[in-house]
Amino acid sequence: MNMPVSQEKKKIFVTVGTTQFDELVTRVLHPDMLEIMEAQGYTHLIIQIGRGPEPQIPTSQRIQITVYHLKESISSDIKDASLVISHAGAGSCLEVLHAHKPLIVVVNQKLMGNHQLELAEKLHSERHVVMCYPETLKTTMTVFNTSSLENLPINNQMALSNYIEKLMGF
Numbered sequence: 001m002n003m004p005v006s007q008e009k010k011k012i013f014v015t016v017g018t019t020q021f022d023e024l025v026t027r028v029l030h031p032d033m034l035e036i037m038e039a040q041g042y043t044h045l046i047i048q049i050g051r052g053p054e055p056q057i058p059t060s061q062r063i064q065i066t067v068y069h070l071k072e073s074i075s076s077d078i079k080d081a082s083l084v085i086s087h088a089g090a091g092s093c094l095e096v097l098h099a100h101k102p103l104i105v106v107v108n109q110k111l112m113g114n115h116q117l118e119l120a121e122k123l124h125s126e127r128h129v130v131m132c133y134p135e136t137l138k139t140t141m142t143v144f145n146t147s148s149l150e151n152l153p154i155n156n157q158m159a160l161s162n163y164i165e166k167l168m169g170f
Contacts (some may be wrong), residue, residue, distance in 0.1 A: 088116035
């Protein structure tokens with residue numbers, strides 16, 4: 001007897017943190033990006049939009065899209081994700097890296113005194129994340145390979161925080 005094969009849920013979680021990064025939200029919801037996600041077998045797209053406006057949700061036959069503003073903790077979204085796409089905020093990066101999830105960091109170039117860029121560049125150079133900008137996200141997603149990433153060799157949150165501070169020269 002043939003049993004139906006259950007489709008594995010592959011989830012992408014996108015977070016902009018507690019602020020607003022509309023350009024990232026717009027890029028991940030673009031039909032071209034959704035096609036890439038679908039072609040790579042992703043079935044769910046969960047987007048945390050922070051303080052940004054409600055985006056226009058395109059209809060998609062094969063990918064389920066969920067959007068929310070803020071909630072007390074995004075830990076379960078990170079834990080359930082197959083891939084995380086995040087702004088370059090230190091808190092978000094730390095939480096994803098601590099969970100050992102593949103991470104694409106998208107830098108918001110509109111920020112003044114952009115320490116996020118410095119953090120993203122350093123984590124990228126150490127091969128812990130892949131860094132890109134909103135306008136290069138589509139290309140990055142197309143060629144992204146999780147095997148190119150290395151986990152941080154740190155087992156506890158305080159050590160991870162200290163490691164990031166050391167990377168940044170603090």
